[in-house]
Amino acid sequence: MESLTKNRLTRKSEEARMETRPSRGMGVGGVDPSILRELSGVYKPFIKAFKELISNAYDADATEVHVHFSDDFDSVKVTDDGIGMNPFSFRSEFTRIGGSSRKWAGDRTKRGRNRIGNKGIGFLALARYCDRMTVESSSARPFVTEFVCERTNVPVDLCKLLGVPIDPELLCKSLNCEVRYRGKKTKVAHSKYRIVPESGKLTFNENVGAVDVELQIDCSHLQFKATLDFDRLLKLADTADLEKISDFTLIEVNELAKKSKGGTSVSVESLKPFVKRELRAERRKGFVRNIASRSGFEQVVWHLSRCTPICYPATQEEGGRLATLLRDGAPPTLAKLEVSHGPSASILSRPVYPLEPEASKLHEDMIVPVDISTGGLIAKGFLAGYESVIFPAEYRGVSIRVRGVAIGEPTFLGAEYLLTGAHKAALSQITGEINVLSGLDAVDSLNPGRESFYEESEHYISLRSYFRGDGERIGGVLARAIEAVLRRSQARSSLNHTLGRAAYIRKAMDDVSAGVTHLMTQGGKPAIAIREMLKSNQSHTNGLASAKSASFDVPVRIAGMEVKQGRRLPEPAIINYSDGQITIDVSRPEWDNGIILFKRRFEVAHKQGSPHHPIAEIDFKESRILINWGHPAKAQMDEKGFLRSALAWVLSRTASKGDADQMMEMAITLLSFTTEPND
């Protein structure tokens, strides 16, 4: 069933407008120029205005849209395969302030899409960014309108009444007119009126009093080309005669040889210099990570892909949990949006960080599903946390889409102003996507440019509450995402500390071992002393052996996660967040407690002795070196320094057998020797 438009015009007002109208001019409904200027300023920057053309195509049930920028960025043309417009609907719907299709054609399109447009100011969106806009279209839809004719003794000029400068004969060929007595169902006999093809006037043979006239125009063979002269419109002074606005749009209506298949082509011409400058901006030199550093054209394409109703990219994620969440919440989309400039063309897909090729792996435990159904608000989507900061930075935050179009920039709905410290830092590791399936689309929820929500809106309050909770304490799904990020961060940090500590301790033992080898190869008294010492088979322990062990082994838990010991793992440790387990590869050198002292291996045993025990003891019988971590010297140095000092002291002292000079010389070598300067 085709939609119908009903315009009720009194003849008096029409007559007044007819007098001064040029032959091809068309009015915009007599709106003050200053208001038009204000309305055109709703859409900024350029890309937000430009996306309205894509939204119009979506509302026209287009499946494919092609956007082509001219080589010099002077113009851009948008072509779609939607249902198109006829000249009369263009006049009465497209260029009419407040003439949103949602009002006259219902909330859903024939294809079942929720219409995006709702304010009827879309045609003004690009007024500030170009001098002219040319619209070419045709549609198979008939145009139906009614009007009241109070007096039938004067002919009615239908061309002027319709507001479209069309050849009267062409109009009459397509026109079907029915006249009823005013307020009654009884038709006026055809013999009492006629339409004159030469003038396009409705003429009554006799005065039948007031009548209701219904005009039905078959537009299937009509095509029009309209040029909207925004330059002229916006240059008019605030006090200009309203009638002067009428000729800012020129329209030509032609007859088609074949029946129209629909489709619209919009050319945005003579883009303003500042727009061209933005489009021509070169990519920032050097290391580039963010979208804002890319070339102007690349930025426009990226933002266009964000704020238009297009498909998600097909990825390996297909079939995964994330894909399910996105598919469940995704409204119908354009099948194809292609953007070209010069010889290059690209088909856009909706940018969602986890589906981008540069995104790191998304772990299952870092996905927080969003499923809202409260008070008429229905929304679905996800939040995703990452172990590292998200780049490009433009992906941080959550995109909220209403009718497939992202509203404003990605956001945390105010949480970013409430959080501090690590919790705030975690936001840079969170991204997400929420598709609003119902609600939040009323005029009182969204600002005219669809750039933000009105915060007093009930639906917005519900969404915010679900998303980040109420009050100053962050809750909701965002709190869960932050918790997941911090949990990983803490686990990774604690594990790194554990592994680093083990490597650090190992390095101390390796350096002392290398120091002993060095002393031996240097020859002289120290070498002889060490050689003699290592021949010993006696125990020199004095109580430290019975002290309890100090914990330098693999810990039982790290950051609340259970630790298991593994061997020959591909990495030093593997964290399984789903099971809450960490497996540490204990076959790696850093977990070896052995120390080779010139051809003889000793085990280093870490003991928690008393402050009165010696700092270390050697048990040659058992080939063990006992380290007293309870010694007061521990308080003066770090673990590596202490272990190294203890080993140097006990080896020098034992080898030198009371020769203080030799002991000092050996100890200094053992304390300072290293094979790896990168320490």
Place this chain on the structure above:
Amino acid sequence: MTKAISGKTLLSKHVGKNDRILLVNPPVYETRYSWVKWNQPLDLLQVARYLDVKRKCQRVELFDFMLPNRDGRVQKQGLAGPQRYHEVGLREFAYTYPMWRFGQPLDALGEWLTARRAGNRLGEPTQVWITSLCSYWFSSIHQLCTKVRRWLPEAKIVIMGSYPKYMLENVMDFCDADYAVNSDFGFANEGTSLDLYGESKPEFLAVPLNANTAVSSIQEAIEYGVTRVTIFDNEDNLCRQNGEVLIELIEKTKSLHPHLRYHLICGLHPQHVTKRLATLFSQKCIVELHFEQCDKTSGLDTKSYLRCTELLREAGINLSTGDKTSGFVWIGRANETLEGIVENVFTVLSSFGSVILKPYSPVPGTQEWESHRDYLESIRYEDLSPHRFPFAELNQITRDEYHDLYRMAAFLNEKVKNKSFDMFGSSLGAELLRNSLRREAWKLNGSALRIID
């Protein structure tokens, strides 16, 4: 307890099919290493082919600490702690050398072992064979043995190469090894294979002077993507048998690939160059010719130099620029004088257009060693490195003076090649400095060849 063993006994009695052998070319701790990029463990590559093909060992792997990185440079890092500086000599002969590690750090092998362990797919090596290019480069080997013992407590450690060959006692005393190989394996003329390098492709292939084995080795290297070849001779004479062996090798292989290039960097003796060899050297495929010093009883054999350069010029080789040719001049030999070295430098420079000073170290067991045995035995083993000039005190030439000779050679090369001091750029100051240095250099004695002329 380290056991001395011959190469052949090791192969016949201690290597089996079930052995997984890891061959290691260790890093070098030294004060200077000018030819570091040419360090390729020829002996390991030769023995690897034998172990793999003939003995069919379960696995043969190579870890080359000296392999250049992707930029073509061998890692170099200053040593730390007590090893940071090395002091040699007393009084005016005293010199403190900063010490460097050439090659990857020792722990790189530990990390490599850990990485290959992952997944339990490969068994641990049962034997680790560590080679040594020079007998005095043993500090890193001592440390490496200790580390390998800890990383692979079950593996047998074998020390091979010059270190156990010339300093067996030192190996027995100070290395935590199981075997010290005190004689050659007998593979000096065997071919080599770069397969062991896997994806870490080396810059060049080193082959022994043997036409029969070189063809297959070079063919394999080309398939592997390596087209630069150096040729070594066990007797240090590439021109033996009137150069026929070298000519045969190059003629047989040069057409294997259009980009094949030969670098003859050692073992070229001017007195052995023939007309046929000179014609061979003039070919495009030969890109580097470094001639050894040619002596007679006293001083250089200038006649041989004249004859050699004449042959090379007749063959069409431009000797004046020193781009393709250069000559070595020994420094640090026993009983030499500064004047004699300077004279040699001018002779060689006039002959080949470029001069390279080659520091000298006596080989234990040689006649020269025996004639200075008492003197040499008073020197620490590691100070036998030619870069520390072990004969400095004997010659009464200070180490500072030896270093001045290096500077002088650089100036003279700059005179000929005009490439030295490029690091200063082309500023006016740099040009003035170059001119000043050039004038100072030419105040030295003139060329012996000029006197003859």
